[in-house]
Amino acid sequence: MSVMEVSHRSKAFVACAANAEQSLRNLLGIPDNYRVLFLQGGATGQFSFVPMNITQPGDKVAFLHTGQWSNKAIKFAKAQDLNVEVLADEAESKYTTVPAAGSYTVPQDAAYLHYTPNETIGGVEFDYIPDTGQVPLVADMSSTIVSRPLDVSRYGIIYAGAQKNLGPSGVVVVIVRDDLIGNARSNTPGVFDYAAQAAADSMLNTPPTFGVYMLGQVLAWIERTGGLDAMAKRNQAKAAALYAAIDGSGFYANPVAVNARSWMNVPFTLANPELDPVFLKEAEAAGLTNLKGHRSVGGMRASIYNAMPQAGVDALIAFMTEFANRNG
Numbered sequence: 046m047s048v049m050e051v052s053h054r055s056k057a058f059v060a061c062a063a064n065a066e067q068s069l070r071n072l073l074g075i076p077d078n079y080r081v082l083f084l085q086g087g088a089t090g091q092f093s094f095v096p097m098n099i100t101q102p103g104d105k106v107a108f109l110h111t112g113q114w115s116n117k118a119i120k121f122a123k124a125q126d127l128n129v130e131v132l133a134d135e136a137e138s139k140y141t142t143v144p145a146a147g148s149y150t151v152p153q154d155a156a157y158l159h160y161t162p163n164e165t166i167g168g169v170e171f172d173y174i175p176d177t178g179q180v181p182l183v184a185d186m187s188s189t190i191v192s193r194p195l196d197v198s199r200y201g202i203i204y205a206g207a208q209k210n211l212g213p214s215g216v217v218v219v220i221v222r223d224d225l226i227g228n229a230r231s232n233t234p235g236v237f238d239y240a241a242q243a244a245a246d247s248m249l250n251t252p253p254t255f256g257v258y259m260l261g262q263v264l265a266w267i268e269r270t271g272g273l274d275a276m277a278k279r280n281q282a283k284a285a286a287l288y289a290a291i292d293g294s295g296f297y298a299n300p301v302a303v304n305a306r307s308w309m310n311v312p313f314t315l316a317n318p319e320l321d322p323v324f325l326k327e328a329e330a331a332g333l334t335n336l337k338g339h340r341s342v343g344g345m346r347a348s349i350y351n352a353m354p355q356a357g358v359d360a361l362i363a364f365m366t367e368f369a370n371r372n373g
């Protein structure tokens with residue numbers, strides 16, 4: 046029987062989930078006082094379940110607003126009857142920057158500070174971990190987790206939809222420090238209550254078994270290919286090559302401040318936006334797909350997650366150079 050057929054209570058599947066968790070613990074060096082949960086409801090679910098698990102109505106919570114995903118997290122938190130303080134909002138730069146460390150003060154009576162280390166749509170990434178003092182730091186790492194090593198001990202909660210760097214959609218990974226477990230609001234549904242799920246090893250109900258299995262396979266692949274140090278080197282090299290090609294072209298442009306450029310999502314525009322459909326069509330004919338920018342921003346976006354090899358980036362650069370020569 047395959048993983049899709051066996052019971053989630055079977056020894057085989059329980060071992061499979063335990064292996065996936067152990068691989069994640071090994072790769073990220075997750076300290077013993079953190080629990081790893083494999084849940085459902087996506088990263089969007091966590092926009093609501095984080096506040097339900099670690100605040101009471103009326104509590105103060107703090108956010109950094111750096112683009113569309115942090116904006117959504119803010120909106121969902123506001124629906125939870127909280128006193129939401131946005132400490133920094135990068136609207137002035139049109140969300141092409143991150144707030145400088147030290148340019149905002151974290152209120153020490155906040156229940157947590159939430160930020161989005163990598164804004165998937167804008168291609169904007171923090172080049173530092175915010176210092177929050179005693180306030181738990183909460184991070185939506187959906188589009189950057191396991192792209193490089195990470196100091197988990199700096200965080201209260203890390204969550205990430207699996208579908209970029211971890212495996213198929215349908216699983217959301219939550220890494221939560223022990224002291225933040227067990228304080229959920231009384232109306233929190235059991236399947237979204239960290240304490241209930243931690244007590245049940247994330248199997249309060251049927252988990253997304255195939256997704257968890259695949260997650261384990263992906264993590265094993267990262268381990269086999271040199272772990273997160275090697276992954277970081279590959280990702281940095283891919284991103285550096287693509288940004289250099291864009292900056293040196295005189296034809297393409299990336300709007301993001303150099304210190305805030307994402308290793309994972311690289312948006313770029315063409316000198317003449319009327320050429321956008323031509324670019325996309327010719328790129329697709331050359332086997333280069335999924336380059337259309339998010340519908341809200343237009344232009345192009347190359348998402349170069351862990352699974353994208355250097356050869357894929359090299360092929361994109363070769364195509365872009367040739368296209369610019371013909372159309373520039």
Ligand code: PMP
Pocket residue numbers: 086087088089090114161163164165166185186187188206207
């Ligand atoms: N946060 C970030 C940073 C994302 O990139 C995404 C998905 N693109 C989400 C949240 C939403 O994730 P999900 O669809 O799993 O709810």
